[in-house]
Amino acid sequence: MFLDGDEWRAFFDGFQREAFRFECQPKYTMPNEAASLASFLRGEPKPADHNARWHARVRGYVGGGKWIGRVRVVRHPLTDYQRYQLAWGIPGNVAAGEDIRVLDVTEHDFGLPIDQDWWMFDRSRVVRLNYRPDGTQINREVIQDRSEAYQQWKKIATDAAIPFAEYMRTHGDTRP
Numbered sequence: 001m002f003l004d005g006d007e008w009r010a011f012f013d014g015f016q017r018e019a020f021r022f023e024c025q026p027k028y029t030m031p032n033e034a035a036s037l038a039s040f041l042r043g044e045p046k047p048a049d050h051n052a053r054w055h056a057r058v059r060g061y062v063g064g065g066k067w068i069g070r071v072r073v074v075r076h077p078l079t080d081y082q083r084y085q086l087a088w089g090i091p092g093n094v095a096a097g098e099d100i101r102v103l104d105v106t107e108h109d110f111g112l113p114i115d116q117d118w119w120m121f122d123r124s125r126v127v128r129l130n131y132r133p134d135g136t137q138i139n140r141e142v143i144q145d146r147s148e149a150y151q152q153w154k155k156i157a158t159d160a161a162i163p164f165a166e167y168m169r170t171h172g173d174t175r176p
Contacts, residue, residue, distance in 0.1 A: 001142040003127065008140055015121040017066060020154055024073035024105075024114050027081035029135040040084045050088055055096035062097035069099030071157040072164075073114055076106045078174070081135070086167075087174035094164055101161035104171075110160050112153055118143075126150045 003011050012019070036050060061068050072090065074082055090100050105114050117129040126143040143150070 003140045003142060011125075011127070011142075012119070012121070015066065015125075017122050019061070019066070019068045019122075020120045021070035022073070022112075022116075022118050022120075022153065022157055023070050024117055025131055025135055026075065026079045027135040028131075028137070030137075036088065037081065037084050040088055041080060046088045051092050055092055058093060058096040058098045067099065068097070069101070071101050071103050071154075071161045073103050073105055073112075073157075076104065083174040090164055100164045101158060102164055102167035103157055103161035104167075110156055112157055118150065120147070120150050120154060123147065123151055 036047070040046070058068055072085070074086075078086070086102075094100050103110070103112075105112075117131065119127045119129070121127075124147045126147055128141045128143050130138040130141060132138055
């Protein structure tokens with residue numbers, strides 16, 4: 001089953017306890033981010049309302065007693081998109097209440113599927129995010145009967161990753 005639009009939003013918002021994302025693409029080609037990515041690359045300041053809609057959603061989940069987090073996979077040297085995400089995207093997400101960790105796979109892949117993004121909701125519902133090589137999302141695919149593998153990958157990823165703030169203290173130069 002594939003999810004899109006309102007169906008995807010309802011599926012996502014239907015989680016009861018936790019939502020976890022494994023995020024590993026070197027770049028995402030998203031029309032709604034093109035202008036802000038270009039601004040970042042020109043060295044302009046981040047707008048105060050950058051990613052405000054997502055931050056409001058995260059605050060709502062966390063305020064309702066839910067947990068939301070992700071592991072962001074990186075490889076060095078970072079892509080322009082990864083630098084943009086680390087400088088402009090993730091700090092606001094963390095401030096809104098999202099638990100974000102960074103996993104550097106430059107030298108070791110930890111046995112994880114480091115080319116496939118996915119969300120896992122309530123440790124049982126998994127949605128694989130499929131992308132073209134240029135970072136354009138193709139679709140969101142509900143995965144049946146494999147939640148045990150995804151639970152194991154989540155544990156490996158979260159155990160090996162470091163909190164975002166710690167990563168930035170040691171690898172923090174994201175300037176264009």
